[in-house]
Every structure is written in structure tokens, then in C-alpha cells.
Amino acid sequence: MAKILPKKDVVIIGLGWTGSIMANELTDEGLEVMAIERGPWRDAPTDFPPDYMQDELRYRVRHELFLRPDQLTFSFRNRIDQTALPIRSWGAFMPPNGVGGGGVHWNGEMWRFLPSDFVLKTHLTERYGAAFLPEDMTIQDWGITYDELEPFYDRFEYLCGTSGTAGNLRGRIMEGGNPFEGSRSRPYPTPAQAQPFSHTLFGKAARELGYKPFPQPSGNLSQAYTNPHGLRMGPCTYCGFCEWFGCSNYSKASPQTTILPYLVRKPNFSARDHSEVTRINVDKSGRRATGVTFVDSSNVEWEQPADLVILAAYTMFNVHLLLHSQIGKPYDPIANTGVVGRNYTHQTISSVNGFFDNKKYNFNPFIGSGSIGMCIDEFNGDNFDHGPHGFVGGGYMGQVQTGARPIESTLVPPGTPKWGAAWKTAVKENYLSTVKPGTGVHGSFYAYRDIYLDLDPTYSDRFGRPLMRITMDLKENEVKQNKFLTDKFAEIIKTMGADKLAIQYRTAPYDISTYQTTHLNGGAIMGTDPTTSALNRYLQSWDVSNLFVLGASAFPQNAGYNPTLTVGALAYWAAAAIRDKYLKNPGRLVDA
Amino acid sequence: MDKNRDDRLRFHRRELLVGAAYLTLGMSKAHATMIVGHLPWTPNAGNPPTAALPGPWMFFTGEEGRAIEALADCIIPPDPQTPGGKDSGSAIFIDRQLAGPYGRQEGLYVRPPFMKGTRSQGHQSEQGPAQEYREGLAALDRSCKARFEGKAFAMLSDSDKDAVLKGLECGEFTLDGADGKAFFAMVIRDVQMGFFADPIYGGNRDMAGWKMIGYPGSRYNYLDWVNRHNERFPLPPVSMTGRAEWTPQTR
Numbered sequence A: 001m002a003k004i005l006p007k008k009d010v011v012i013i014g015l016g017w018t019g020s021i022m023a024n025e026l027t028d029e030g031l032e033v034m035a036i037e038r039g040p041w042r043d044a045p046t047d048f049p050p051d052y053m054q055d056e057l058r059y060r061v062r063h064e065l066f067l068r069p070d071q072l073t074f075s076f077r078n079r080i081d082q083t084a085l086p087i088r089s090w091g092a093f094m095p096p097n098g099v100g101g102g103g104v105h106w107n108g109e110m111w112r113f114l115p116s117d118f119v120l121k122t123h124l125t126e127r128y129g130a131a132f133l134p135e136d137m138t139i140q141d142w143g144i145t146y147d148e149l150e151p152f153y154d155r156f157e158y159l160c161g162t163s164g165t166a167g168n169l170r171g172r173i174m175e176g177g178n179p180f181e182g183s184r185s186r187p188y189p190t191p192a193q194a195q196p197f198s199h200t201l202f203g204k205a206a207r208e209l210g211y212k213p214f215p216q217p218s219g220n221l222s223q224a225y226t227n228p229h230g231l232r233m234g235p236c237t238y239c240g241f242c243e244w245f246g247c248s249n250y251s252k253a254s255p256q257t258t259i260l261p262y263l264v265r266k267p268n269f270s271a272r273d274h275s276e277v278t279r280i281n282v283d284k285s286g287r288r289a290t291g292v293t294f295v296d297s298s299n300v301e302w303e304q305p306a307d308l309v310i311l312a313a314y315t316m317f318n319v320h321l322l323l324h325s326q327i328g329k330p331y332d333p334i335a336n337t338g339v340v341g342r343n344y345t346h347q348t349i350s351s352v353n354g355f356f357d358n359k360k361y362n363f364n365p366f367i368g369s370g371s372i373g374m375c376i377d378e379f380n381g382d383n384f385d386h387g388p389h390g391f392v393g394g395g396y397m398g399q400v401q402t403g404a405r406p407i408e409s410t411l412v413p414p415g416t417p418k419w420g421a422a423w424k425t426a427v428k429e430n431y432l433s434t435v436k437p438g439t440g441v442h443g444s445f446y447a448y449r450d451i452y453l454d455l456d457p458t459y460s461d462r463f464g465r466p467l468m469r470i471t472m473d474l475k476e477n478e479v480k481q482n483k484f485l486t487d488k489f490a491e492i493i494k495t496m497g498a499d500k501l502a503i504q505y506r507t508a509p510y511d512i513s514t515y516q517t518t519h520l521n522g523g524a525i526m527g528t529d530p531t532t533s534a535l536n537r538y539l540q541s542w543d544v545s546n547l548f549v550l551g552a553s554a555f556p557q558n559a560g561y562n563p564t565l566t567v568g569a570l571a572y573w574a575a576a577a578i579r580d581k582y583l584k585n586p587g588r589l590v591d592a
Numbered sequence B: 001m002d003k004n005r006d007d008r009l010r011f012h013r014r015e016l017l018v019g020a021a022y023l024t025l026g027m028s029k030a031h032a033t034m035i036v037g038h039l040p041w042t043p044n045a046g047n048p049p050t051a052a053l054p055g056p057w058m059f060f061t062g063e064e065g066r067a068i069e070a071l072a073d074c075i076i077p078p079d080p081q082t083p084g085g086k087d088s089g090s091a092i093f094i095d096r097q098l099a100g101p102y103g104r105q106e107g108l109y110v111r112p113p114f115m116k117g118t119r120s121q122g123h124q125s126e127q128g129p130a131q132e133y134r135e136g137l138a139a140l141d142r143s144c145k146a147r148f149e150g151k152a153f154a155m156l157s158d159s160d161k162d163a164v165l166k167g168l169e170c171g172e173f174t175l176d177g178a179d180g181k182a183f184f185a186m187v188i189r190d191v192q193m194g195f196f197a198d199p200i201y202g203g204n205r206d207m208a209g210w211k212m213i214g215y216p217g218s219r220y221n222y223l224d225w226v227n228r229h230n231e232r233f234p235l236p237p238v239s240m241t242g243r244a245e246w247t248p249q250t251r
């Protein structure tokens, strides 16, 4: 039998980005908050100190900071008529594990979505007509607008100290920033990072081609910053061990650097690490959560009762826990009913490597940071006319020199042998003069009727529960989008002066063994209609009103940007709804 | 619906106990703690990397060791400026990796059933890397002996070695008992990984791989250099354990 703990006002499942934000907001409200985290407590001095954090083999190749598949994994297939097989070691994405969640080892690329992204279905239908969209595409509006979210984007940016150049300040287009961004109420808290050589070349080439390049908004800080909680961050040293790694410098925005030292001192906050929530408990009516059940590392099963349950376990584990707890109707793609598992999406990315004359170019490519960058946004969202191209969606693209760590970044021009003397010479001659963009093309991924999550009939986890099954493929719309964007990107790299290009388009089938960002979205989406969304516009479960589900699982489809700034802004938005509305009158915030 | 829910939960509870027993085997170091009032922090509580120890093979047999060293030198041949894969330690690197958690597939999902999937479904073999090396190297020597008058791979002339490897790469030289093409691709990846990983893991001896390409290693601060464009960074590499010149007594 589970041991029953004293009741709390709030229990939070997962202490990553959104769990930390919500814990901080609700403790400010005076509530007793308990956060339960599956992985260890992590911090710079113990887990990624400057004397051994620069270890490409350990952190990048062997994924030291990530979840181990034997603890929990997923099964995968491309199509409904195939048998799904388990992901035995990570490839397409890397699920976080431990306090700070993905915030520990993310790049820190901090993008706002476009105003039109939030009303995507309406916008595209009005501009191109419903018949322009593929028949099986299930995109929908979010139920929230950019203007409603703007103050919360601003809060998250000021929490993190984000470095960037404003492009649209209160409606005024600003030189040097992203002219396509939605109107922002304040400039970035800190100026953009310094740009290495390859970035300035990219900017110059982009301008020559008629684009308006700007520095990528970055959570790797250009200068020292003290955030609204009084926490101090240091300037990024461009160490080049950023994404996949933790920052020893307190320069990368993370729950550790921006929230936790402040939160942990509050007497009404407590947390448990190494404790995995296995179920959200509901009462007999099925409409009220009573708390959660979790298992700690000594195999003891506990029950933590609470009045309010916050699910903040990252997209995949949010959906997985909803399915196992039987909250919300599971999605059935054949009958086209149910909501949990519906509209699952990823990111459509690709890249182009440029090989330059080593007598003329030296990029010192090891100097970099996770989210430094020079980008253009001309081909994102609906910033260009899709009419002639026959697809919808788009993405940003840019040169992001994240630090050319040598196991992954010793590239050779196309046509070079993969081994032997010729390979060795080519590696030697090209390392310093190759442009290898961190992400390159960062495209949207729209939703489809037969791309979804459900429970696997064959494979189970260490508790004997069915694994969650991913059915995912790349559709013609995304493949066309990627071809179009990648060709534009290649043109810029060529204009920079590259002699040879290695162009890698994203093509079908979706491959679970190649990394394509850890930007997984959907499966428990927000919306205005309970038959097509699991959550209302405040991220409150339609079915269980004292359950809020944070994270990108709420995205109805994915835009051509990284998700986390929007994920964090939505967490602040949901927190405001709980503080201003829900606590005064607990119950459904929106009538269905 | 409610009845269903109850059944599911009961089923779940029974399975949970089985799962809990499994957990004890898997995670020994981890201890759940409760965090209240201050950041949990103890000085020097870190978990530094485990250095590869010098000495004899830990995973390979003598015969396998000869084969892997020969392979390492074909993949990264020595030249007047830079040692090859053998002398820079790539074979030692692979040996220590296979003898450790990587070779044992520690942390990976290894539950049955094992089925052959599509390419896009990723690696589905029951064998871990250690087993794949064991069988691959044995198959390579067997096939070479059959073809070249009883000579194992390491005994072949340089041109015969190259011909065998080119054949493996394009699928023309097949191995009996192993997928030669996949095996060779794995060896290429691992030999090159050893050449560029931190020397603490046994390869990249004296930072030979890093010196060759101009990589400064685990330096941590380029603030003075980010704005110096198209200028060669002048400092030599450092590894996690520093530079030999700094700590002569350790070498």
C-alpha cells in the first residue's frame, strides 16, 4: 500500500522550466507547494563544474544528463498499419531528466511566436481558402492571442535576462532587429551577444540578398544581469559546451540560475527528487484530482494528496501520465474522436554545411554558445506569400556557431572518403574553415489526423505499464516546405563565399534515430472546444478542473521557432489565471 | 467506465511491485531526498569522469586487439606530423568503452520482443556493442583467413587490408556471421571518436587529434577572442587534466 503523506495545497509533477515557474508563482500566493521530480537535484558545482563539464563524449555522445531509456521510453512507427518498436536508445529527441528539466542542457534560443501563429487556422483559411490546406491537416487556433500572451513573454524574458535586439518596439520597427516579430512592450533586458566571424559573414550575405538579418534572441547572456528575484547571472564566455551540457558559469538561463535559489528559501515550498509520479489520482466522479502517487528510489510508493495538481513533466510525460491516469478521452484517429494524444508534432529541421578556402577563412568554430546566432525570418510562418509554392508553414534560418566540438564537428566536403589518409588530410584542412550551422533551417511542423500518441499493445516499462506509442511521419507539406527553405539557406551560405556545400534536406520517412531537436508538442492541446482539445485556454483540463497541464503538449501545432519562450509565457499565463480567477472560485474557468 | 478504471488500477498496482524490484537493480547510487529551506549542496560532491587506466586489454583478446589496432591504423593512417589510430590510442579507447557501461548497453531499453523493423525505427538488435565487436572481429578474421591463405586481418599487406575494407564498405566483401558493412561503419565511428575525445578516455594521446585540427580543447573562456575575426587562435590545446607541461610528474 502506498504511504499517505500530509495533504498539500498544490502538488507539481516535474521540477523543470514550467514546474519551477508555477511553484514560484503559487508559493507567492501563500500556498503550500510540493514539487515531485523524477531525476536528481542538479546544479553547477556538483553536476557540471568547470573542471570536467567540457566532455563531449560523456555529455553529448553518451547523454549523461538525460533520461535513460530503461527507466522509460516510447515505441515508434511511421504509419498506423505498421508495428511500433521501442526506442532502445535516444535518437530523434532527448528527454530531459532531473531538476531544471530541459533548462539545464538547452541551447537557450528564445523566440516569440508570430501573432498569426496563434490564429493559424483562421489566418490561413482567410488568406488562401480552406482548399489550400491538405485534407488530413488538423491545425487549429490556440484560443489565445499574441496580445494576451505578450505581457507573459515579457516576464519570462526579464526572468532570464534574454540578450537580443528588438525588432518591433510598441509597433515601431527597429533597425537591426527582427522586423517580423509581434509588437513587444519593452526592449530585451540585455543587448545581443557578440558575433563571431561566420555570423558577420552570414549577416553580410543575407543583406546582399535583400534580407534583414538580426541576432538570435539568446538565453546565453551578453553581460552580467540581476533578475527580478535578485538572482545574478554572469556573462557568457562563449565556451562552446552549451547545448547538451550544463553551464558552469551561471550564464545560461535555467531554473537553477533564475528561480530555484530564490524559490527554495520559501518556507511554503518543498521538493522531492528521485521520485517518479506514476499516476494522477481522481475521485469516484472522475472529475476531481485528489493528488498523485509516486515511487521513490528506494521503491517506496507514496501518495501525495493535494487540492490542485499541476502536470509539468514535459510534453511526452504529460500525455503519458494523462493516458495512464485515464483523464480525458484518448484520441482515436480512425473514428476521429477523443483528445488525449491528438495533434502531436515535432520540428522540421535541416542544414547546409559550407566548406571555405582555408587560406582565406578561419572561423575559430570552437568559439560559440548554444543560442548565439545571426538569423533571418523572411520565410517563417506566413511572412511570405505561400500561394505560388503549394505548401503552408515556414521557419527561421541562421548561422548558429554553437562550438565545434571535435567528435561531431570534424566534417569533410562531399565526395571525400570516410576513412584513410584522404579523410585525415581533409579533416585537417577543413576544421577551421567550415561553417556548420547549429540548427540551420528551423521549420514548422503542422498537425495531421494520423500523427498521434496512444498506448502500445506490446511493450511495457519497468512498472509493467504499456509504453506510449508514437505514430509519426513527415508529410508532403513539410517536405516541400523544407526543400524551399533549405534552398534559400544554401543560397546564403554560398553567397558567404563557400566553395562547397553539403545540403541535407529533411525527407520522409520520419527517422527516429536522427536528432531533430527536442521540441515535441501536442497530445494535450489547448483550445476552445472540448471535443478537439484536452485543455481550455488557461491550460486547465476540461475534464478535471483542479488539474492544469503545462508545457508544449498544449501547442495545437508547432510554429517555425523553438518552443520554450512560449512554453514559459503560457506557464505564467496559466499561473495568473489560477491566482486571479481559479483560487477565488475553484472550478471550470471556461464553460464548455 | 468506472469498473474499467478500477480493474486497470488493480492491475497496475500488481505490476508496480514487480517494477519496484527492477528499480533496485537499476539505480543503486540514487537516493530520493526531500529539499526544504536551502539548496542541497555538499562541497566536492561531484562525479568526475572515470579515466581509462593504462595496461593490458580489458575487453579484447590478444587476437582481437591486433585486429582492432590494424583497423585503427587503416582508418587513421600515421603521417609525419600526426600519429595514426593505433599509436594515438583509439584501440585502447574502444577497449575501455566496451569494457564499461557502454559495452553493456547500460541504461538502454533491452526488453523483448526483438523484431526487425524499418530503417527509420532505429537499432533493434538484442546484441550490444560488446557482442557486435566480438562477433564482427571474429568474422573479419575468419573471412580474411579463408580468402588470404590463412592470414588474419592484421597479417595482411597494407594494400590487401585496404582492399578488404573498401569491399566491406561497399558491401562486396561480405562476412560470414556478421553484417560487414554495418560493422565497419561502427569501427570507423569509434576509431574517429577515440581520436577526438578527451585523452582521459585513452585515445587522442597527447591531444594528437586536437593538435592536428587546431582545436584548443577544454578551454572555457573566449571572451577576448569572439570579436577577433579571421585570426588564428594561438594557444595550444588543454584537456580536462590540463597539459603535460603543467604537470610533468604525472607523465
Ligand SMILES: Cc1cc2nc3c(=O)[nH]c(=O)nc-3n(C[C@H](O)[C@H](O)[C@H](O)COP(=O)(O)OP(=O)(O)OC[C@H]3O[C@@H](n4cnc5c(N)ncnc54)[C@H](O)[C@@H]3O)c2cc1C
Pocket (backbone or CB within 6 Å): A013, A014, A015, A016, A017, A018, A019, A036, A037, A038, A039, A094, A095, A096, A097, A098, A099, A100, A101, A102, A103, A105, A106, A107, A108, A109, A110, A111, A243, A244, A275, A276, A277, A278, A312, A313, A314, A315, A317, A321, A371, A518, A519, A550, A551, A552, A562, A563, A564, A565, A567
Ligand atoms: C538539447 C536540448 C536543447 C534545447 N534547446 C532549446 C532552445 O534552444 N530553445 C528552446 O526554446 N527550447 C529548447 N529545448 C527545449 C526545452 O528544453 C524545453 O522546451 C523545456 O525544458 C520544456 O519545459 P517543461 O517544463 O515543459 O519540461 P522540462 O523542463 O523538461 O521539465 C520536466 C520535468 O519533469 C520531470 N518529470 C517527467 N516525468 C515525471 C514524472 N513522472 N514524475 C516526476 N517528474 C517527472 C522531468 O524529469 C523534468 O525535470 C531544448 C531541449 C534539449 C533537450
Ligand code: SF4
Pocket (backbone or CB within 6 Å): A219, A220, A221, A235, A236, A237, A238, A239, A240, A241, A242, A243, A245, A246, A247, A248, A249, A250, A251, A252, A368, A369, A370
Ligand atoms: S556557451 Fe555561455 S551560456 Fe553556454 S555553457 Fe558556455 S558559458 Fe554557459
